[in-house]
Amino acid sequence: MDAIIRTEGVSKVFNAGLADEIKAISAVSIEISRGQITVLKGPSGSGKTTLLGLIGCMSRPTEGKIFVEGKDVAKLPERFLTDVRRKTFGFIFQHFNLIRGLTVMENVMLPLYPTDIDGGQMERRMEEILDKLDLTAKRAVRVEKLSGGQQQRVAIARAMINEPAVILADEPTAHLDTKLSEDFLNIVTSLNTEGKTIVIATHDPLIYEKPYIDNIIEMRDGAVKEAALL
Amino acid sequence: MKGNGRIIEYALSTLARRKFKNFSIAVVFSALIAVLSSILFLTHAYKTETLKLLDNSPEIILQNMSGGRHELIPTEYIKTLSGIAGVGQITPRYWGYYYDSLTSANYTLMAVDENMRDIQLIDGRMPQTDTECAVGRGVADLRQAGLKDDFFLITGAELSVNLKIVGIFTANSAILTNDLVVMTKDSLIKFFNMPADKATDITVEVNNPAEVSMVARKIRRAFPNSRPILKNELIRTYDNIFNWRGGIVLTMFFGAIAAFMIFVWDKATGINAQERREIGILKAIGWETADVLTLKFWEGAVVATGSFLTGLILAYVHVFYFNAQFLAPVLKGWSVLFPRFQPMPYIDIYQIFVLFFLTVVPYVAASVVPSWKAAISDPDAVMR
Numbered sequence: 001m002d003a004i005i006r007t008e009g010v011s012k013v014f015n016a017g018l019a020d021e022i023k024a025i026s027a028v029s030i031e032i033s034r035g036q037i038t039v040l041k042g043p044s045g046s047g048k049t050t051l052l053g054l055i056g057c058m059s060r061p062t063e064g065k066i067f068v069e070g071k072d073v074a075k076l077p078e079r080f081l082t083d084v085r086r087k088t089f090g091f092i093f094q095h096f097n098l099i100r101g102l103t104v105m106e107n108v109m110l111p112l113y114p115t116d117i118d119g120g121q122m123e124r125r126m127e128e129i130l131d132k133l134d135l136t137a138k139r140a141v142r143v144e145k146l147s148g149g150q151q152q153r154v155a156i157a158r159a160m161i162n163e164p165a166v167i168l169a170d171e172p173t174a175h176l177d178t179k180l181s182e183d184f185l186n187i188v189t190s191l192n193t194e195g196k197t198i199v200i201a202t203h204d205p206l207i208y209e210k211p212y213i214d215n216i217i218e219m220r221d222g223a224v225k226e227a228a229l230l
Numbered sequence: 231m232k233g234n235g236r237i238i239e240y241a242l243s244t245l246a247r248r249k250f251k252n253f254s255i256a257v258v259f260s261a262l263i264a265v266l267s268s269i270l271f272l273t274h275a276y277k278t279e280t281l282k283l284l285d286n287s288p289e290i291i292l293q294n295m296s297g298g299r300h301e302l303i304p305t306e307y308i309k310t311l312s313g314i315a316g317v318g319q320i321t322p323r324y325w326g327y328y329y330d331s332l333t334s335a336n337y338t339l340m341a342v343d344e345n346m347r348d349i350q351l352i353d354g355r356m357p358q359t360d361t362e363c364a365v366g367r368g369v370a371d372l373r374q375a376g377l378k379d380d381f382f383l384i385t386g387a388e389l390s391v392n393l394k395i396v397g398i399f400t401a402n403s404a405i406l407t408n409d410l411v412v413m414t415k416d417s418l419i420k421f422f423n424m425p426a427d428k429a430t431d432i433t434v435e436v437n438n439p440a441e442v443s444m445v446a447r448k449i450r451r452a453f454p455n456s457r458p459i460l461k462n463e464l465i466r467t468y469d470n471i472f473n474w475r476g477g478i479v480l481t482m483f484f485g486a487i488a489a490f491m492i493f494v495w496d497k498a499t500g501i502n503a504q505e506r507r508e509i510g511i512l513k514a515i516g517w518e519t520a521d522v523l524t525l526k527f528w529e530g531a532v533v534a535t536g537s538f539l540t541g542l543i544l545a546y547v548h549v550f551y552f553n554a555q556f557l558a559p560v561l562k563g564w565s566v567l568f569p570r571f572q573p574m575p576y577i578d579i580y581q582i583f584v585l586f587f588l589t590v591v592p593y594v595a596a597s598v599v600p601s602w603k604a605a606i607s608d609p610d611a612v613m614r
Binding site for chain 2: 050053058059060078079082083085086087091093097099100101102106110111113114119158162
């Protein structure tokens with residue numbers, strides 16, 4: 001199976017050279033296989049979120065290389081990095097990071113606003129995703145009025161609108177009960193079935209103990225403790 | 231709608247989401263522009279109107295001086311004046327001031343002369359008999375009088391003079407004619423009890439405009455107790471007066487301008503945690519730095535341009551519809567407070583552009599710069 005994402009000796013230091021310097025991850029080398037569900041597992045502070053941000057081009061490594069679709073993106077200028085981020089990744093954040101005051105459809109279509117995609121096509125794509133996630137009835141509701149589970153589905157819809165190859169989810173079940181967590185996993189497996197690569201950072205056994213998880217990368221203290229291909 | 235159009239649409243929705251902050255900025259911004267524009271509009275309107283009318287005034291006005299004060303001038307001077315080389319038409323003028331206790335207003339009473347008969351700025355006609363008069367718009371309004379109405383004045387001896395209004399000067403000449411009452415020479419001489427061989431002043435035209443100063447010197451030599459007032463001096467004086475008064479008022483408002491700039495800087499630059507997070511989210515979901523800057527540019531531009539236009543409209547209404555109630559006393563001076571007159575809407579586009587660049591541009595810059603700082607950072611760092 002070919003690797004859609006590969007890291008080589010990646011380190012990330014926050015506030016380098018300052019008194020509050022934090023070495024978040026150190027010399028991490030991993031591979032994420034195309035079309036698989038990979039879990040970055042580990043306790044809080046193990047560096048999962050930092051690694052997820054790095055492979056999603058949300059920040060740059062202090063050292064090391066990150067290959068996305070075979071191309072090293074670690075040193076890419078900001079403009080090109082944004083392009084990779086937009087075309088390759090869809091993010092589902094731990095706190096959903098929806099924009100309050102905007103409706104469900106506005107939040108979902110937001111990634112497409114600066115693009116040249118035709119308005120009609122944009123709306124069709126949005127309607128299709130909302131329908132798939134059972135959000136059509138809530139399309140005109142402001143996101144802050146939705147329940148936690150509904151907000152997460154909006155976040156998933158937003159992550160899907162660009163039709164990315166990879167979905168990155170950071171602690172997606174941290175604020176959900178068991179039923180909603182199961183619902184989330186159902187959506188994820190359905191996306192995986194469509195060919196999406198899924199990377200989930202979590203310490204929730206409900207996720208990493210599922211039989212359909214293809215790959216678990218266990219992290220501790222900013223380093224990879226164990227990588228297991230299941 | 232594509233790309234930028236959707237970003238503009240999103241900018242508008244962002245402004246609506248932070249309506250309290252943006253509304254408060256817009257109110258203060260508009261108020262400041264309204265005050266500054268009122269000063270500029272009013273000063274420019276006064277200057278333009280005054281200078282335009284002075285342009286038609288005689289090259290030299292000769293006044294007689296006694297004890298440092300203006301006194302009636304003997305008409306026999308005319309004979310000597312006509313002998314001075316370069317002097318053209320010479321006209322004695324008869325005029326004076328009248329305080330009307332009925333309306334608590336000062337009027338300027340003037341005798342009709344040959345030059346006046348050509349004035350086009352009038353409804354009706356100029357007076358032709360001793361029982362007729364023409365009045366300025368302000369006088370007519372104060373007296374609530376119209377064409378063919380009676381108009382009476384009371385002399386110092388408490389004798390009333392009854393005149394019939396046969397003409398009203400139009401608003402186009404307001405600054406010159408607003409407080410004016412024009413009557414025949416005989417009526418005026420009789421009303422002010424002036425000696426028959428004297429006039430209030432004498433106007434002198436000069437054939438060659440380049441010789442005005444030289445002719446004035448000759449007049450001064452011929453009549454050492456006289457004061458020749460040149461048209462150019464009048465124009466310069468009015469220009470300086472209005473510039474000076476406008477400058478004083480602008481200086482008075484300097485504190486307000488400084489306070490506003492600090493307020494704007496604080497409001498526009500102080501992007502809070504939520505706004506920073508929002509920029510981070512936009513970057514994370516695929517917006518480029520340029521897209522974020524375009525968004526912030528439009529947010530700033532809409533607030534600043536909207537406020538600027540609102541301020542301009544408020545200033546226009548204040549100055550040209552409500553006679554600049556708040557500023558006119560300062561800019562006009564006490565001596566011409568009554569009767570009130572309506573300034574004509576003359577606007578200097580250059581001044582508007584200067585004001586635009588001094589207010590809107592810094593505001594937009596103050597909106598974009600701090601967002602740019604957030605937008606060039608990694609989305610991960612901004613959201614943290």
